[in-house]
Amino acid sequence: MQSEVMFAGFGGQGILLSGKILAEAAMEKELEVAWVPSYGPEMRGGTAYCTVVISDNPIASPIIRNPMHLVAMNRPSLEKFAGTVKPGGVILVNSSLIPIASGREDVDELSVPVTDIAAGLGNVRTANIVALGAFVARSGIIDFETLKETVRNEFKQKKKFIEMNMAALEEGRKAAA
Amino acid sequence: MSKVLMKGNEAIGEAAIRAGCLNYFAYPITPQSEVAEYLSRRMTEVGGVFLQGESEVAVSYMIFGAAACGERVFTTSSSPGISLMSEGISYICGAECPAVFVNIMRGGPGLGGILPSQADYLQATKGIGHGDCRMLVMAPASVQEAVEMVMQAFPLAEKYRNPVMILGDGLIGQMMEPVSFRDDLKVPPTNKDDWATSGMDTRKSTKRNLVKSLYLDPEVLNAHNLKLKAKYDRMRQEEVRYETYNTGGDYRVLIVSYGTMSRVCRSAVDALKARNVETAMVRPQVLFPFPEQAVFDAAAKSSCTHVLSVEMSMGQMVEDIQRSVQGRRPVHWYGKCGGEVPTPEEVMEAVEALLQS
Numbered sequence: 001m002q003s004e005v006m007f008a009g010f011g012g013q014g015i016l017l018s019g020k021i022l023a024e025a026a027m028e029k030e031l032e033v034a035w036v037p038s039y040g041p042e043m044r045g046g047t048a049y050c051t052v053v054i055s056d057n058p059i060a061s062p063i064i065r066n067p068m069h070l071v072a073m074n075r076p077s078l079e080k081f082a083g084t085v086k087p088g089g090v091i092l093v094n095s096s097l098i099p100i101a102s103g104r105e106d107v108d109e110l111s112v113p114v115t116d117i118a119a120g121l122g123n124v125r126t127a128n129i130v131a132l133g134a135f136v137a138r139s140g141i142i143d144f145e146t147l148k149e150t151v152r153n154e155f156k157q158k159k160k161f162i163e164m165n166m167a168a169l170e171e172g173r174k175a176a177a
Numbered sequence: 178m179s180k181v182l183m184k185g186n187e188a189i190g191e192a193a194i195r196a197g198c199l200n201y202f203a204y205p206i207t208p209q210s211e212v213a214e215y216l217s218r219r220m221t222e223v224g225g226v227f228l229q230g231e232s233e234v235a236v237s238y239m240i241f242g243a244a245a246c247g248e249r250v251f252t253t254s255s256s257p258g259i260s261l262m263s264e265g266i267s268y269i270c271g272a273e274c275p276a277v278f279v280n281i282m283r284g285g286p287g288l289g290g291i292l293p294s295q296a297d298y299l300q301a302t303k304g305i306g307h308g309d310c311r312m313l314v315m316a317p318a319s320v321q322e323a324v325e326m327v328m329q330a331f332p333l334a335e336k337y338r339n340p341v342m343i344l345g346d347g348l349i350g351q352m353m354e355p356v357s358f359r360d361d362l363k364v365p366p367t368n369k370d371d372w373a374t375s376g377m378d379t380r381k382s383t384k385r386n387l388v389k390s391l392y393l394d395p396e397v398l399n400a401h402n403l404k405l406k407a408k409y410d411r412m413r414q415e416e417v418r419y420e421t422y423n424t425g426g427d428y429r430v431l432i433v434s435y436g437t438m439s440r441v442c443r444s445a446v447d448a449l450k451a452r453n454v455e456t457a458m459v460r461p462q463v464l465f466p467f468p469e470q471a472v473f474d475a476a477a478k479s480s481c482t483h484v485l486s487v488e489m490s491m492g493q494m495v496e497d498i499q500r501s502v503q504g505r506r507p508v509h510w511y512g513k514c515g516g517e518v519p520t521p522e523e524v525m526e527a528v529e530a531l532l533q534s
Contacts (some may be wrong), residue, residue, distance in 0.1 A: 020182065020353065023182055023353060024182050027180060027182055027355045032355075033182070033354065033355060034352055034353070034354050035182070035352065035353035035354070036348070036351070036352050036353075037351055037352075039207075039208060039291070039292075039347075039351050059440075060440050060441070060443040060444040060447065060521075061440050061441040061443070061444040061520070061521050062348070062352060062354075062437075062440060063348075063437075063441060063518045063520060065520050065522075
């Protein structure tokens with residue numbers, strides 16, 4: 001069983017980090033993972049995206065054109081990638097910044113104002129973690145406890161951020177319920 | 178064994194340290210600059226040396242200098258940077274010094290692009306420098322394999338007293354995958370007292386060592402080249418390495434592919450099987466020496482009617498495959514070279530087009 005998640009947004013929204021945390025959480029569950037970033041001139045101030053492939057078998061091609069799921073943090077990302085998502089997948093739409101819907105009838109669309117939620121928590125930079133919490137809760141791609149443990153581990157060098165990110169995960173989970 | 182999630186570039190840097198290499202000279206270039214970024218910090222932690230050269234040409238001679246002193250040394254670069262290093266590489270081959278060069282390929286020619294490519298195949302396997310010089314060329318298809326090949330490259334370079342190249346595409350450098358660093362791949366450096374210019378006070382011998390590539394006497398130079406040729410022939414005997422996929426049963430098309438591209442082909446082989454189209458793959462893990470016999474054997478199977486080279490270059494591997502197949506089967510090419518990695522679906526279409534032709 002293989003699943004793929006694309007995280008997409010502006011450079012600076014923590015897109016690559018969200019993907020890395022999900023990949024690490026899946027690795028903790030002894031699953032095979034690959035994290036593939038977009039790298040190129042478009043990263044400087046433009047769109048950033050990465051794909052995380054999670055599988056219980058060795059991953060053949062890590063290049064994914066049609067992911068199972070999409071986490072879209074800004075409008076250009078939703079417009080660019082909504083059509084690529086496989087039927088039945090989750091599309092998370094950051095409704096704080098995206099005034100439109102995916103236009104897909106065959107996916108599980110989840111609209112969450114992650115940037116506003118993050119601002120409410122006191123740090124807009126946690127928007128990626130709110131989105132990650134909401135996405136994992138909705139998709140069930142890995143269990144939530146493992147995700148929490150991985151986030152805690154990710155910020156272990158910067159302890160003052162742990163609590164805020166834990167709150168961000170929790171708010172995300174609530175928003176996805 | 179515990180695993181960590183690492184970017185290929187960082188894992189390559191760490192693997193060199195784990196292999197006991199404490200000398201790294203480099204000049205930054207996308208898509209491999211993270212190796213230098215990582216080692217600029219990590220080398221100081223382990224008491225090693227990281228020095229950014231003023232150019233790739235300078236770097237290649239820093240490598241030559243350290244290697245001539247008997248030190249384990251390596252560099253990383255990407256396509257245009259490797260071109261600049263090729264003069265130094267030829268000198269290092271000529272002077273028979275061990276060193277490791279990592280090329281994380283980007284699209285070319287010229288400045289080309291920065292996205293994944295395999296367009297330096299011919300340069301790496303046949304034209305790495307002027308003169309009769311060759312390098313052992315290893316081609317990883319995953320971050321884990323890149324780690325293992327880097328660790329193996331140092332003892333191989335010492336075995337042959339010749340540089341070894343790790344040829345990866347941009348994706349191998351940029352992708353993160355779980356890796357573990359196997360202690361058993363760490364091989365102590367060979368004793369270099371009989372040739373390295375390490376200083377008379379560091380060794381028991383009273384013999385003066387001289388490292389050079391200049392041989393003005395034609396007979397001596399000819400003998401030197403015959404000696405180098407014997408080493409390259411020995412590589413052909415001892416260092417062929419490849420993997421086969423789905424070669425057990427009958428198949429109509431044999432795919433030959435390496436690096437990231439071979440992983441895409443693996444997905445294509447599986448998906449074609451689901452459509453009752455049987456294909457198989459030989460994946461060279463070492464590109465020079467090329468797995469001629471393995472490709473010949475797989476292509477010679479009676480069910481096999483076509484051989485397809487799938488590469489992110491414009492058919493550069495086709496000649497090696499044709500040479501291996503010896504005219505028994507037609508050899509075709511499919512690939513892209515702009516930085517976009519072909520998808521499994523595109524490979525499947527190429528296979529199906531062949532079968533309908």
